[in-house]
Amino acid sequence: MNNQKIANAFVFNTEIDKTYLESLYGDDYIYLQEVFNTVLNDYQSLTDNIEYSYSSGNLTALKAAVHKIKPVFGFVGLTAVQNQCQQFEKICVSAGSPNELAGDFETLKNKLSQSKQILEEEKKKLELFNSNCS
Amino acid sequence: MSLSCIIVEDLQVAANYLRNCCEKSGQVEVRGHFSNVTDALSFLNSNTVDLIFLDVEMPGANGFELLDQIAFSPKVILTTAKSEYAYNAFQYNVSDYLMKPFTYQRFMEALQKIQPSKETISTNSASDHIYIKTDGKLIRLNNDSILYIESMGDYVKFVTSDNKKYITHNTIKNLEEKVSKQHFLKVHRSYIVNLHKIDDMRENLLFIKGNEIPVSKANKADVFRRLNIV
Numbered sequence: 438m439n440n441q442k443i444a445n446a447f448v449f450n451t452e453i454d455k456t457y458l459e460s461l462y463g464d465d466y467i468y469l470q471e472v473f474n475t476v477l478n479d480y481q482s483l484t485d486n487i488e489y490s491y492s493s494g495n496l497t498a499l500k501a502a503v504h505k506i507k508p509v510f511g512f513v514g515l516t517a518v519q520n521q522c523q524q525f526e527k528i529c530v531s532a533g534s535p536n537e538l539a540g541d542f543e544t545l546k547n548k549l550s551q552s553k554q555i556l557e558e559e560k561k562k563l564e565l566f567n568s569n570c571s
Numbered sequence: 572m573s574l575s576c577i578i579v580e581d582l583q584v585a586a587n588y589l590r591n592c593c594e595k596s597g598q599v600e601v602r603g604h605f606s607n608v609t610d611a612l613s614f615l616n617s618n619t620v621d622l623i624f625l626d627v628e629m630p631g632a633n634g635f636e637l638l639d640q641i642a643f644s645p646k647v648i649l650t651t652a653k654s655e656y657a658y659n660a661f662q663y664n665v666s667d668y669l670m671k672p673f674t675y676q677r678f679m680e681a682l683q684k685i686q687p688s689k690e691t692i693s694t695n696s697a698s699d700h701i702y703i704k705t706d707g708k709l710i711r712l713n714n715d716s717i718l719y720i721e722s723m724g725d726y727v728k729f730v731t732s733d734n735k736k737y738i739t740h741n742t743i744k745n746l747e748e749k750v751s752k753q754h755f756l757k758v759h760r761s762y763i764v765n766l767h768k769i770d771d772m773r774e775n776l777l778f779i780k781g782n783e784i785p786v787s788k789a790n791k792a793d794v795f796r797r798l799n800i801v
Binding site for chain 2: 460461468471472475476478479501504505508509511512
């Protein structure tokens with residue numbers, strides 16, 4: 438689909454940076470749907486890795502796991518969550534033990550959970566949108 | 572298609588996006604996607620490519636360990652943005668960094684950087700000299716005057732027997748095909764040496780007029796074949 442007028446009709450969740458997504462994919466909403474699919478397919482294992490690293494008290498692994506998921510949020514326009522991951526990586530470096538970042542981890546964990554919901558909703562919306570346009 | 576590449580990336584969405592950019596460019600043929608170093612190495616043991624899009628942090632071995640183990644010197648574009656890799660990137664002749672996610676325009680800029688600079692050197696491999704473009708002029712260097720050539724990222728340094736150093740925009744890979752095969756041999760991803768100037772060799776090092784040159788495992792057999800060992 439290469440019709441900007443049609444593309445403008447799609448309303449993203451307010452958490453999603455539409456301008457940023459357009460800079461990556463233009464108005465290719467079919468491809469964008471693929472991106473959301475791919476991200477959701479991998480999401481659970483990426484977040485499981487974060488939780489496992491935290492529960493095992495391995496801050497180096499925790500930082501690496503958060504670093505790994507960070508760009509995923511960029512690919513789906515959740516740039517604020519991407520930045521939050523960046524901040525959390527810095528906290529991992531300065532923290533001496535997992536207890537020191539318990540509060541920050543809880544905040545991040547909640548954010549990851551909320552983000553998954555947003556992604557699932559957007560994916561459904563995109564599927565409907567693209568099927569109506571085809 | 573002018574370039575062949577592989578993508579070494581464990582994040583599926585990033586690998587897919589890269590593949591899409593490559594296809595869109597019409598300039599890069601993706602010959603494979605590997606989510607870990609072991610699988611990539613297995614492919615590269617029996618295939619060569621011009622370019623590797625390489626993530627650094629992956630499960631198991633990291634991206635630089637892959638570059639240590641392959642027997643040729645492809646161009647490399649890192650798909651990471653960690654400044655702590657800058658020194659390694661220089662050592663491994665990395666052409667550019669792409670911070671994920673990147674725009675298609677940024678991808679194309681990275682691609683521009685890896686096109687071989689064909690205008691900075693003039694020679695044919697049978698000639699007894701080469702011309703290099705440096706400081707805005709063409710300078711003639713006789714093969715016999717060159718001790719070795721060293722990679723400096725997107726540049727190379729020619730070191731000559733009168734202890735002069737000439738820096739020009741080029742790559743070891745490009746030069747390897749252009750310099751006289753009678754005189755020169757690539758001994759490491761970052762070095763081409765003049766075989767007639769080698770003073771001695773110990774373990775994985777060559778010595779030329781007091782300069783220590785590393786010899787990679789992959790190139791060591793070639794070096795022995797070319798030396799006049801009696």
